Amino acid sequence: MxxxxxxxxxxxxxxxATVLEVKGGYDVDAVYDGEAAVESARxxxxxxxxxxxxxxxxxxxxxxxxxxxxxxxxxxxxxxxxAELDDRVRGLDAGADDYLPKPFQMAELLARLRSLTRRxxxxxxxxLQAGNVTLDVEQQELRSETSxxxxxxxxxxxxxxxxxxxxxxxxxxxxxHVWADEEADETVVWVYISYxxxxxxxxxxxxxxxxxxxxxxxxxxxxx
Amino acid sequence: MSSIYGEYEPRLTYxxxxxxxxxxxxxxxxxxxxxxxxxxxxxxxxxxDESMREKCRRKGLPENAHSALCVLQxxxxxxxxxxxxxxxxxxxxxxxxxxxxxxxxxxDYIRHAKANGYRSxxxxxxxxxxxxxxxxxxxxxxxxxxxxxxxxxxxxxxLEHKMKYKRDIRNQxxxxxxxxxxxxxxxxxxxxxxxxxxxxxxxxxx
Numbered sequence: 040m041x042x043x044x045x046x047x048x049x050x051x052x053x054x055x056a057t058v059l060e061v062k063g064g065y066d067v068d069a070v071y072d073g074e075a076a077v078e079s080a081r082x083x084x085x086x087x088x089x090x091x092x093x094x095x096x097x098x099x100x101x102x103x104x105x106x107x108x109x110x111x112x113x114x115x116x117x118x119x120x121x122a123e124l125d126d127r128v129r130g131l132d133a134g135a136d137d138y139l140p141k142p143f144q145m146a147e148l149l150a151r152l153r154s155l156t157r158r159x160x161x162x163x164x165x166x167l168q169a170g171n172v173t174l175d176v177e178q179q180e181l182r183s184e185t186s187x188x189x190x191x192x193x194x195x196x197x198x199x200x201x202x203x204x205x206x207x208x209x210x211x212x213x214x215x216h217v218w219a220d221e222e223a224d225e226t227v228v229w230v231y232i233s234y235x236x237x238x239x240x241x242x243x244x245x246x247x248x249x250x251x252x253x254x255x256x257x258x259x260x261x262x263x
Numbered sequence: 264m265s266s267i268y269g270e271y272e273p274r275l276t277y278x279x280x281x282x283x284x285x286x287x288x289x290x291x292x293x294x295x296x297x298x299x300x301x302x303x304x305x306x307x308x309x310x311x312d313e314s315m316r317e318k319c320r321r322k323g324l325p326e327n328a329h330s331a332l333c334v335l336q337x338x339x340x341x342x343x344x345x346x347x348x349x350x351x352x353x354x355x356x357x358x359x360x361x362x363x364x365x366x367x368x369x370x371d372y373i374r375h376a377k378a379n380g381y382r383s384x385x386x387x388x389x390x391x392x393x394x395x396x397x398x399x400x401x402x403x404x405x406x407x408x409x410x411x412x413x414x415x416x417x418x419x420x421x422l423e424h425k426m427k428y429k430r431d432i433r434n435q436x437x438x439x440x441x442x443x444x445x446x447x448x449x450x451x452x453x454x455x456x457x458x459x460x461x462x463x464x465x466x467x468x469x
Contacts, residue, residue, distance in 0.1 A: 180447065230459075233462060
């Protein structure tokens, strides 16, 4: 995995980079100011970034704001001055995923980086199963006796249903998860549930979605 | 060289016409009563002399009318292309209830698509005609192969068919994978559009 380390204190940077490489197994790119951090993040795909706040040319928070505005979603851990609450709040609001006040223990830095990269990796399963139905999350393919493709939101909704097999999901639950940051009419949920019900049937699945127009909804076995 | 069908050719045209005329009439009736057609278009053909002879050779059968009409079952082919998936099952039901044909075989390649992604509903019908067939029966038995598809399934099948005739395509395997993906995406659209039609019907008064 590749880390971008933006820290202007060269000695500290060298020490951190070494530990990240040796103990963490990361490939580390070290830069020493905010402008260089933005340039590097634009040019390469990193798995995680570590930004100091106080840096010459451009501080870490500004650099992060620019990257987030451009659509960069790489997880970022901010190194903050211990006494500054303001730093931490501003950093998190600017788009940082976590922070670590200086001075810090390397063990903690390593653990926090593991936590950040874990979410991107293992928490998103590659495929889900329910009854005789398999959802290939990456391909957005639903498979049973035959296969069919799902549109992005259909796949997200199916994933949500399959990940919560023992819960009744309300229209609000679904809107909040599938149409998270959008303005969406409540009826769209019923339309998409209908799509999924019919697609499950089209592939001769032994599961269906239970629930009428107002919800709540749950993935259940087809009753014969 | 005369046609492999010999004297039977006009009879095949007649039998084919029985089914196509019936479906056309039924479509007209449905349109008068509901304002909706039951299919978008229908095509019918008698397999060419050349194709039928080639098939007989391929199957190791003697090239004669008996092979073509009593052993093989696709001399007469009718393809019905519908706008929506449910229309297919509506026509299927109608054919099932016709008195002048019996369903001899049916395969649902829609519910169980072929490995390459092909989807269609296949029927082999046996029709009776008041004349002799190559086995000497009177009324004679004549087969009709029927394919029921949606527009999407039909366009996919045409594209895939073109693939079969070009032997020297590079990246054959990749193209096959991509064609299958398209077939699954088209099937998804078919289901979605059917769903939308159902939702519209459910929410309209009467």
